[in-house]
Amino acid sequence: MNREHLRVLPADWWLRKRSYSFFMMRELTSLAVAAYAVFLLALVATAAEAGSFTRFFEWLRHPVSVGLHLVALSMVLFHSITWIKLMPESLVVWRGEERIPGRLIAAGGFAGWIVVSVLVAFLALR
Amino acid sequence: MARPDPGETGATVILEVFRYLPDDEWDPRFQGYEVPYHSDWVILDALNHIRNWIDPTLSFRWSCRMGVCGSCGMMVNGEPKLTCEGFLSEYYPDPIRVEPLAYFPVVKDLVINLDDFMAKLPAVKSWLIPQDPKPLSEGEYLQSPAELAQYKRFSMCINCMLCYSACPVYGLDSSFVGPAALALAHRYNLDSRDGGQRDRAEAVMSHEGIWECTYVGDCTRVCPKDVDPAGAIQMAKLSYATDWVRSVLLPGRKRR
Amino acid sequence: MTSPYRSTDPLWWLLFSAGGVVAAFLFPVTVVLTGIAIPAGWLTEESLLALVRHPLARLYLFVLISLPLFHWAHRFRYALVDLGLGSLGRQKVLFYGAAGLGTLLAGWLLIRL
Numbered sequence A: 001m002n003r004e005h006l007r008v009l010p011a012d013w014w015l016r017k018r019s020y021s022f023f024m025m026r027e028l029t030s031l032a033v034a035a036y037a038v039f040l041l042a043l044v045a046t047a048a049e050a051g052s053f054t055r056f057f058e059w060l061r062h063p064v065s066v067g068l069h070l071v072a073l074s075m076v077l078f079h080s081i082t083w084i085k086l087m088p089e090s091l092v093v094w095r096g097e098e099r100i101p102g103r104l105i106a107a108g109g110f111a112g113w114i115v116v117s118v119l120v121a122f123l124a125l126r
Numbered sequence B: 001m002a003r004p005d006p007g008e009t010g011a012t013v014i015l016e017v018f019r020y021l022p023d024d025e026w027d028p029r030f031q032g033y034e035v036p037y038h039s040d041w042v043i044l045d046a047l048n049h050i051r052n053w054i055d056p057t058l059s060f061r062w063s064c065r066m067g068v069c070g071s072c073g074m075m076v077n078g079e080p081k082l083t084c085e086g087f088l089s090e091y092y093p094d095p096i097r098v099e100p101l102a103y104f105p106v107v108k109d110l111v112i113n114l115d116d117f118m119a120k121l122p123a124v125k126s127w128l129i130p131q132d133p134k135p136l137s138e139g140e141y142l143q144s145p146a147e148l149a150q151y152k153r154f155s156m157c158i159n160c161m162l163c164y165s166a167c168p169v170y171g172l173d174s175s176f177v178g179p180a181a182l183a184l185a186h187r188y189n190l191d192s193r194d195g196g197q198r199d200r201a202e203a204v205m206s207h208e209g210i211w212e213c214t215y216v217g218d219c220t221r222v223c224p225k226d227v228d229p230a231g232a233i234q235m236a237k238l239s240y241a242t243d244w245v246r247s248v249l250l251p252g253r254k255r256r
Numbered sequence C: 001m002t003s004p005y006r007s008t009d010p011l012w013w014l015l016f017s018a019g020g021v022v023a024a025f026l027f028p029v030t031v032v033l034t035g036i037a038i039p040a041g042w043l044t045e046e047s048l049l050a051l052v053r054h055p056l057a058r059l060y061l062f063v064l065i066s067l068p069l070f071h072w073a074h075r076f077r078y079a080l081v082d083l084g085l086g087s088l089g090r091q092k093v094l095f096y097g098a099a100g101l102g103t104l105l106a107g108w109l110l111i112r113l
Helices: A018-049 A054-061 A061-091 A102-125 B043-054 B115-123 B144-156 B162-166 B170-172 B179-190 B198-202 B219-224 B229-249 C009-037 C044-052 C057-083 C092-112
Strands: B010-019 B031-038 B074-078 B079-082 B096-099 B106-107
Touching: A018 A054, A018 B219, A018 C009, A018 C044, A018 C057, A018 C092, A054 A061, A061 A102, A061 B229, A061 C009, A061 C057, B010 B043, B010 B162, B031 B043, B031 C009, B074 B162, B079 B162, B079 B219, B106 B179, B106 C009, B115 B179, B144 B179, B162 B179, B162 B219, B170 C057, B179 B198, B179 B229, B198 B229, B198 C092, B219 B229, B229 C009, C009 C057
Parallel strands: B010 B096
Antiparallel strands: B010 B031, B074 B079, B074 B096
16 A cells, blocks of 8 residues: 655745745736737727727726726736746857857846837837 | 844744644644744754654654755745754744645655656656767767756755745646656757757657746746746756757658 | 647737737837826827827737737636636637737728828
């Protein structure tokens, strides 16, 4: 008879250690990502069906919309920062026997992020 | 964080140790032991003191006592740790809770059943599968320092299983191949002498292999040899995903 | 035993990764545009309407709707398993299907714009 003692992972395992909680928060940013993608779909649908953004813009000016956007922004920023910081783990770059430090690759990623963001803002707002 | 040795002051520290004695009782419990405090003692020293002077029934594994054999891994205050590397001074004067490595079945006291891990090492074919096999008479396989550097970090694993005890995915599903085994598979995939990436795919590319990893990253955080298994798995995901695309677009072409 | 190269796991991971990159690099600025620039009046109705009709903008919107949906589908599936709701997380069709529907809808609408 097997007399080994089995310990079960508690259901709230992700609340018990800081590194685990951080991980779960990071994963749940995907909900904000999906929500905003659906919002963009609604934006496109409005343009395609109504041909006008009047009602859509009225809703966007509402404080609830601004509030939701700020919540989404914080979650999306959390995704961006954790994603770019972790990118060097899969994109390993070598120079001879030395590996280019992950911090440098991440720094490059952040720089690229800023460049792309400025470019998009410029193209949209001019 | 080291405090001065109290010497003759008689300072002590309490160890709350997980006990499981299936011959005598079914329910595990904690037993407190008062152990002399020395600033240069590690938890393993305290455990050996208990076994030698207080309670000879306490069972635990250990060997080299210098962080290279991987035998003495246990949970210390909920964190997987090599007990030969955890100094009492890190925890003194608070009591120290010592438990068997998480997510493994307990045989007795602090001793776990590691059959599952032992089965996974051969399952990922953790040995060299030469790309161009040649007989011994033709001499050794040559490798440059740059080629060695590619995989060296992932070869430092001492099979201590702390990473398995840190991994919640393994805790939820023991069929997950796990950090150490996957990192070791990647060590061989990166070896310039090796050509076995597709041979290892059965275990590594399976649903219980790299794809089950959700990159929690705790395995890397607790690794005592700085192997970075999480990094190895992320590299493996990219490597096998691109290999998969190649296999879909160019079926029949042998890799490498 | 079927070859592991026949599984679709790598496909979903690749889509998850691509969606993660798109969301990481392009979502923050886009959220600021719709959430702050529009209410602040920096982006008018007329200019946005003209903008979304531009072929490059249509491509931008398609990529920003489709790939992040696949990113969510994969990541949220596994998060549900990690949260102990494994049976839900194993219903691949629910998640990737939803992302696929969103993709098709986005494509159809953007063509009609």
